[in-house]
Amino acid sequence: MPRPKDVTIAERNRMVKAYESGSSLTEVARQYGRGQSTVYVHLVAAGVKLRSNGRRAGWRRNPIIQGRKNCPSCRRWRHIHDFVPDRRTIVAGACRSCRKIREAARRRDPVQGANRREYDRIWHEGQRRAAGVQSRAFNTQRGGGSGMHVPIGPLGRQVREWLDAYGPGGTAALAHNSGLSERRVYGVRNDETPTVSIRVADALAMGMGLHIDMIYDDDRELAA
Ligand SMILES: [Zn+2]
Numbered sequence: 001m002p003r004p005k006d007v008t009i010a011e012r013n014r015m016v017k018a019y020e021s022g023s024s025l026t027e028v029a030r031q032y033g034r035g036q037s038t039v040y041v042h043l044v045a046a047g048v049k050l051r052s053n054g055r056r057a058g059w060r061r062n063p064i065i066q067g068r069k070n071c072p073s074c075r076r077w078r079h080i081h082d083f084v085p086d087r088r089t090i091v092a093g094a095c096r097s098c099r100k101i102r103e104a105a106r107r108r109d110p111v112q113g114a115n116r117r118e119y120d121r122i123w124h125e126g127q128r129r130a131a132g133v134q135s136r137a138f139n140t141q142r143g144g145g146s147g148m149h150v151p152i153g154p155l156g157r158q159v160r161e162w163l164d165a166y167g168p169g170g171t172a173a174l175a176h177n178s179g180l181s182e183r184r185v186y187g188v189r190n191d192e193t194p195t196v197s198i199r200v201a202d203a204l205a206m207g208m209g210l211h212i213d214m215i216y217d218d219d220r221e222l223a224a
Helices: 009-020 025-032 034-046 096-110 110-130 152-166 168-176 182-189 198-207 218-221
Strands: 066-070 077-078 148-149 195-197
Touching: 009 025, 009 034, 025 034, 096 110, 148 152, 148 198, 152 168, 152 182, 152 195, 152 198, 168 182, 168 198, 182 198, 195 198
Parallel strands: none
Antiparallel strands: 066 077, 148 195
């Protein structure tokens, strides 16, 4: 590697002039194609008073002193082990105690919780996409069927009417007739869900000796 030419007195004087007219040490170094330390040495040798950039070397905003660090959150001096980074942060800003308190508060807040879950979902989706994992299509339609749903209103009314007319043991009888569980019949009777799958609606209609069209006589009801 060729040794750079020594800085001449003339060049040093130009550097000093540039630095004193407001250029930073970095800018002067770039302008003259010299290293920053070279410029620094020559400026000091020329007796120039260096402008501080407001930071001393090794100066830190929140230094570790005798194995302890001041927590900016609770203002306590905590052992450095209380600032060990956790899996979420690169550098723990606050002490472990403060982080625990914050985390608990976050967990109590339902809005924060919802935001976090949404964020996690999007983040994990991105990770899977980046890793080339094929996205999975979950079948969220319980009980299979066509996936078509009808509003529960007319069906619930009809089931309650039928059960009232039947008397005791009606739920079991209707479950048997329609091939559904008693729990399912109970759920429809009590309007547990706003909609019900067309398979269940059809089975219940048949179990009551009706056709589904007789319950949902208006086509708009079925389309809803
Ligand atoms: Zn703290």
